[in-house]
Amino acid sequence: MARIEVVAPRADWADEFVEIAASLRALLDRAGVVVTEIEHIGSTAVPGLAAKDVIDIQVGISDLDDERLAAAMVVSGYRWWGDIHRDHQPPGQTIPLDELTKRFASQGDHGRPTNIHFRVPGRFNHRYALLCRDYLRTHRTAADAYGEVKRNLARLFPDDVEAYYDVKDPVFDVIMAGAEDWAAVTGWRPHAT
Numbered sequence: 001m002a003r004i005e006v007v008a009p010r011a012d013w014a015d016e017f018v019e020i021a022a023s024l025r026a027l028l029d030r031a032g033v034v035v036t037e038i039e040h041i042g043s044t045a046v047p048g049l050a051a052k053d054v055i056d057i058q059v060g061i062s063d064l065d066d067e068r069l070a071a072a073m074v075v076s077g078y079r080w081w082g083d084i085h086r087d088h089q090p091p092g093q094t095i096p097l098d099e100l101t102k103r104f105a106s107q108g109d110h111g112r113p114t115n116i117h118f119r120v121p122g123r124f125n126h127r128y129a130l131l132c133r134d135y136l137r138t139h140r141t142a143a144d145a146y147g148e149v150k151r152n153l154a155r156l157f158p159d160d161v162e163a164y165y166d167v168k169d170p171v172f173d174v175i176m177a178g179a180e181d182w183a184a185v186t187g188w189r190p191h192a193t
Contacts, residue, residue, distance in 0.1 A: 006050050006154040013044040031072035036060040041129040046136040050147035054113040058129050060121040064103050078105040087125040090173040099124035130190045135179035
């Protein structure tokens with residue numbers, strides 16, 4: 001496992017996303033995989049936010065079991081993490097497991113460190129990633145505090161990814177409580193901003 005390092009924000013993360021998304025779209029189109037959207041998510045999608053130097057991308061697809069998906073990703077040099085993955089369930093919530101289900105691919109051994117999260121549009125985990133991004137883009141104080149938490153966690157647990165996420169995920173769930181209130185007040189919906 002790679003060492004956890006949180007770096008200062010870089011302006012070129014957005015441009016790198018655009019390049020990766022275009023090649024990903026072309027790859028999946030050639031494979032016949034129906035893609036509804038490709039979105040830049042995670043901390044590198046929030047201007048000014050410290051982050052691990054990994055571009056996170058969410059690809060909206062309706063069929064997580066499409067065999068063409070795995071084949072296309074492997075042929076293009078991504079690591080395909082075979083099994084179904086589930087995003088974490090926020091404390092105090094009972095969310096059906098299919099609402100947390102995703103497929104996952106990554107690149108980093110020989111190319112730009114990238115995580116690709118394949119999720120079904122409309123499900124809880126798909127909405128969560130977009131709300132997270134949009135809330136942090138519009139709430140600088142929350143983004144700065146979150147960046148500080150991540151920097152400190154990386155300093156305390158540079159080689160312990162489980163400890164890093166055991167603390168980071170609940171902290172982020174606190175931030176998301178504010179994001180949900182913001183979404184209700186503003187009428188936020190995915191792709192509305």
